[in-house]
Amino acid sequence: MAPQRFVVTKQHRRFVEFADAVRRQRTIGICYGQAGTGKTLSARRYANWHKAEALLQEWGPRDDSDYKVYAALAQKRTVFFTPEVLSTPRQFKDDLAHITARVSICIDQHLETLGKLTGPPKMRTKNIDLIIIDESERLRPSAIEYLRDRYDRTNTGLILIGMPGIEKQFSRYPQLYSRVGFAHEYRPLAEEELRFVLERRWRKLGQTLDPEDYTDAQAIAAIARITRGNFRLVDRLFTQMERIMKINELHTITDDVVEAARSTLVVGLT
Template identity: 65%
Template sequence: MSERFIVTKEHRRFTEFADSVRRGHTIGLCFGAAGVGKTVSARRYAHWDKAHDLLADWGPRSEDDVKVYAALAKSRTVLYTPGVLTTPRLLRDDLNLAISRTNICIQEHVEAAAVSRRTKNYIQLIIVDESERLSPTALELLRDRYDRDNIAVILIGMPGLEKQFSHYPQFYSRVGFAHHYRALGNDELLFVLQRHWRALGKTLDPDDFTDAQAIAAIARVTRGNFRLLERLFPQIERVLKINELQTITNDVVEAAQSTLVIGVT
């Protein structure tokens, strides 16, 4: 995932938002439609694609792990996604485990030559994805951790998240920032499409009538939704290969769309 990552304006805005929450030691809410890129940006910010396997499969260390230590030391962030049936106790235990292991990794980087092995707390930010799944008790647990440990918190979810949490005044009164993560605008959509065209060995020319039609078809199908773009292009490549075509046309886009259960609400 990290090799194909495209830095969009929305990702930069998310990074600025997360930095502000972390520096301000506050609580932030990030909301946006499904598939616009919230989770991808959060994983990128926390370097979670690099760190997840090491933190989940806790075992013998290797020389390559130093890269993970450095990445976690840079982000000082833990990313957590509660399950559908996650209880407050499980949330507490899972967070404690993730924070403890991440702290050990960071300490390996910042205090490699230290004699003391007492683990400190280096975590400055907890990001909780799919936060609509949190019960009122789980929210209270996060608020208590925020108050006691001075660790900033970002909750990520769907539009309406800010209204949902407004019903919990003890928690909501501590919210310092809210960020609306939006779909790709026209200019950014064109930029992303140029990357996809290039990955297929082709050049996108918006002034070419055929390319312009294809762009319009993709915009109509995806409405700038990043996840739908990522799902659509493998099918476009498949249609090109099966039919031995060299050009991405409106018909190719429609054929690719027909193979997916695709739509934006």
């Protein structure tokens, strides 16, 4: 199945404003929210990681098409990084430095293409304005201290993403916490946002959503009750709905289809 098209919601726009502020002011920001609300998707989209990840991971021979990736990375000058669950502070430091250097090299390539690169860079981090660390709960105290020290030395903006309560967790590290300039809560989809997303999901299934139609209104209410605006759960629910409709040769989204899809999922929101 083809990946879902990214939907620009109000929550995503609020994240972009938050990330721009952190990057512009070279400060530290904390982003927290329930699992599945879209924090990671927004962060990856902001850093253009959806365009660059394959190139950064494979790091093979260059191709002309790679210049589009260089330009995308140069647009935000941002590194998106997720630490491994059991990584040591040394591994965390090395992995972050590794991916940061690759992003900076790509930005150098873009600047060279534009004729704006003057001489070899003294530091491969000089092209980076912002580092986003996802799943920040995984960080050990020594890794947190490394990030604080790195921030002081490079003056590179830093965003730490995690679950609710992470802002309290980092308050136990006063040297880091005193440098936090912004805290942003990533919330579930509000009613209007959810309807905006559902209109596009209906369209993907070849349907037209009409809130004034009783059948559509029932389906919307069922989806809202089941997902409570959780973006990831909406995606999982529609995957099952599409499967059920195809198997049963159905052409209308009803609350029965929604409930049938719900019965195939393990729904565990808190």
